[in-house]
Amino acid sequence: MKLRDLGEFKLIDRIRRQVVDGAEVHRGIGDDAAVLSLPDGHHLLTSTDLLIEDVHFCLAWTDCETLGHKAVAVNLSDIAAMGGTPRFLYLGLACPGETEWDDINAFLNGVLNEAARHNVTLVGGDTCRSPGPWMISVTVEGSALAHQAIGRDGAQPGDLIMVSGTLGDSALALHLLRNGIEPEPELLARHHQPTAQVELGRLLGEHRLARSMIDISDGLASDLEHILQASQVDGQIEEGKLPLSECFRKHADTQPDLLGLALDGGEDYELLFTVAPEKAAEVAALCIKLNLPITAIGMIQVGSGSLSLQDKSGAVRPVLVKGYDHFCRS
Numbered sequence: 001m002k003l004r005d006l007g008e009f010k011l012i013d014r015i016r017r018q019v020v021d022g023a024e025v026h027r028g029i030g031d032d033a034a035v036l037s038l039p040d041g042h043h044l045l046t047s048t049d050l051l052i053e054d055v056h057f058c059l060a061w062t063d064c065e066t067l068g069h070k071a072v073a074v075n076l077s078d079i080a081a082m083g084g085t086p087r088f089l090y091l092g093l094a095c096p097g098e099t100e101w102d103d104i105n106a107f108l109n110g111v112l113n114e115a116a117r118h119n120v121t122l123v124g125g126d127t128c129r130s131p132g133p134w135m136i137s138v139t140v141e142g143s144a145l146a147h148q149a150i151g152r153d154g155a156q157p158g159d160l161i162m163v164s165g166t167l168g169d170s171a172l173a174l175h176l177l178r179n180g181i182e183p184e185p186e187l188l189a190r191h192h193q194p195t196a197q198v199e200l201g202r203l204l205g206e207h208r209l210a211r212s213m214i215d216i217s218d219g220l221a222s223d224l225e226h227i228l229q230a231s232q233v234d235g236q237i238e239e240g241k242l243p244l245s246e247c248f249r250k251h252a253d254t255q256p257d258l259l260g261l262a263l264d265g266g267e268d269y270e271l272l273f274t275v276a277p278e279k280a281a282e283v284a285a286l287c288i289k290l291n292l293p294i295t296a297i298g299m300i301q302v303g304s305g306s307l308s309l310q311d312k313s314g315a316v317r318p319v320l321v322k323g324y325d326h327f328c329r330s
């Protein structure tokens with residue numbers, strides 16, 4: 001059935017019937033506003049992201065369920081980057097009347113499964129017809145103990161710069177797709193089904209291990225620059241320490257130009273954070289506990305927001321940041 005035949009209210013009703021409310025949800029979908037509670041002594045964290053067809057995704061390259069997963073994961077990643085716990089989700093959805101319910105249902109499955117995996121409840125949203133592209137707006141609310149959310153502005157000289165997982169895989173998958181080459185399944189998964197590092201973010205927050213943190217959506221260099229500028233410090237990273245997957249290395253071995261994707265490629269959704277040296281051992285223990293690679297890639301220095309890179313020969317050069325900007329492509 002097409003949305004044109006189903007209608008807005010039946011669609012909302014179908015969404016509503018698939019949602020299981022969590023304990024903190026007093027009123028979820030179906031009223032003028034959601035009524036929710038947070039644990040005592042917590043602050044509310046809120047973040048929102050837009051996903052527009054042919055800007056953020058192509059329906060030719062992804063299936064609807066995967067798209068639903070990604071729409072949620074990129075939002076959860078923002079709460080993780082504050083050291084918080086994600087709790088509630090809102091879904092704004094605009095699709096053409098020609099859209100099949102089956103596609104929306106698959107998309108919803110992706111949304112609801114990814115939300116459920118992190119104990120997050122869909123508590124509201126809005127639904128409209130779109131004259132053309134799909135437009136998806138996901139808002140997530142989470143919580144962190146009062147005054148303990150980790151901002152971008154807390155980095156201090158001497159801090160180690162650390163990153164979870166591996167870098168550049170998502171951008172490499174996109175690069176291959178754009179060149180008509182089928183990426184390996186592990187690269188494709190990094191692009192279409194990113195994993196938000198929710199557990200790591202929450203634990204770094206709870207144990208006060210990171211002094212500053214951001215998630216990598218625009219690219220390592222660009223997102224690290226946000227930390228450096230917000231904290232008014234400099235940062236130096238070592239090229240040889242950037243964590244790369246085996247698959248990424250294999251491609252870069254034959255095409256060294258691709259190494260730039262580890263620095264500038266977006267959508268890794270790993271966490272980038274700075275840690276006082278005396279906390280490094282605790283972070284290493286966390287890395288074992290979560291079975292997740294965490295790599296120290298450099299150091300924060302006295303300064304005013306500049307990033308430099310030490311290459312494998314030992315030479316140090318300033319990094320020209322060219323992360324993704326929606327309005328100006330560098």
Ligand code: ADP
Pocket residue numbers: 012015028029030031032033090091092093122123124125126127
């Ligand atoms: P309003 O006229 O107040 O905007 P709606 O009829 O749009 O109300 O929405 C009715 C209920 O359904 C609200 O609780 C709203 O949050 C929820 N809702 C609407 N669209 C969606 C959606 N795409 N996903 C989840 N909840 C939705």
Ligand code: MG
Pocket residue numbers: 125126127
């Ligand atoms: Mg509405």
